[in-house]
Every structure is written in C-alpha cells, then in structure tokens.
Amino acid sequence: MDFDWTKPEKAIAKRAFSLALDRECNGLIEKVRKRASAIADLEDLWKLNDYLSKQRKEIYEKYDYRYSVLIFVFARLIIEGWLTEDELEGLADDKMSEILLMVRMAEE
C-alpha cells in the first residue's frame, strides 16, 4: 500500500513506534530478569540463551520502520497490545481505516 506520509504524520508514527518498542523492551527486560533469577543449572542458561535469540529475531523483524510497511507494523502492534488506536490519532483516515480493518480481521 502506497501511502504518502505528511510531516506531522511521520512525527506521530515515530512516536507511536518508539512507544511500542519501549513497552515491549521493558516487558522483555522484566521477563529476562525473572528467568535469570530462577536459573538453577546449565540447561536453564541455554534455555535463556535460546529465548533471547528468538526474541531478538522477532523484534528485529517486527520493528521495521519503512513507510511502505508501517501500517502493517502498526496493525500488528495494536493486535499484540503494544499500542492503542488512540496513540495513532492524527494519521489520515485512509491509513487509519486500513490499520483498523486489519485489527478487526485479526479479532474475528
């Protein structure tokens, strides 16, 4: 989908993107701390290693700030609970309706 992003929209997008990334990052740090404090043996250490590798790959793939894919990214972030619709307020109607359509489809 080839949308034009105005300057104010870019600012909104950037802020929302960072907000979601910060939330996901903080949640992950909390989980890793808990897991680390519960480590009892080498097996647990390597499980933490695998968990981190998986999360790293996922976050790297998910947080893709190209304008060509950004509405898919925002739909996913809303679906996964890292962002609310309200936090995208100010985006043009065509973008918002595409994003919300994807969110509704995922909810069905």
Next chain:
Amino acid sequence: MDFDWTKPEKAIAKRAFSLALDRECNGLIEKVRKRASAIADLEDLWKLNDYLSKQRKEIYEKYDYRYSVLIFVFARLIIEGWLTEDELEGLADDKMSEILLMVRMAEE
C-alpha cells in the same frame, strides 16, 4: 596420548570433571544474574544473548569427556582454576605427570 584408565581412575576423573563443571556453571549463573539485573535497554539484552552464546560454545568444547582427551581437559581446568591438582589424587603417575607438565608450561 593413549592412556589406560582403570575403574578407580575413571571414578576419580568423573568426580573431578563434574566438580569443575559445577563450579564453572555456578560462576556463570552468578554472572548472568548480575548482568540481567543491570540490563537497561535492548542493546544490553542482545549483549547478554551474545555472552551466553559464547559461553555455551566454550563450555561445550571444553567439557569433553573422552578418555583420549581427558588429560588435556584436566590440564586446562587446573590452568583456568576450576580444579586443583589435589582433586585428581589417585590418578596414575604417568597421567599426573603429563597433566602437571602442561600446567607448568602454561605457567611459564
């Protein structure tokens, strides 16, 4: 080096091997907990991930319980401080002198 390992020697070797592995493992768990509690951002998370991957590879390579390589393994464990000479007491003189020769060479 092709040594024969008697049954009592195998018991000593197994015990010493486990002792060193437990020590290294406990030290690593402690380090990982400290690092995890100090994590501030994604960068720190991925550094912990890389650290664990590196340690995993190293431990996997180091703790090789084949009798054909065991005296090298024990020499390394003594050199790195995970084992003491005393903890290998009971191994035949030919094995001990080879191990201690490697330890002395590393100290020079």
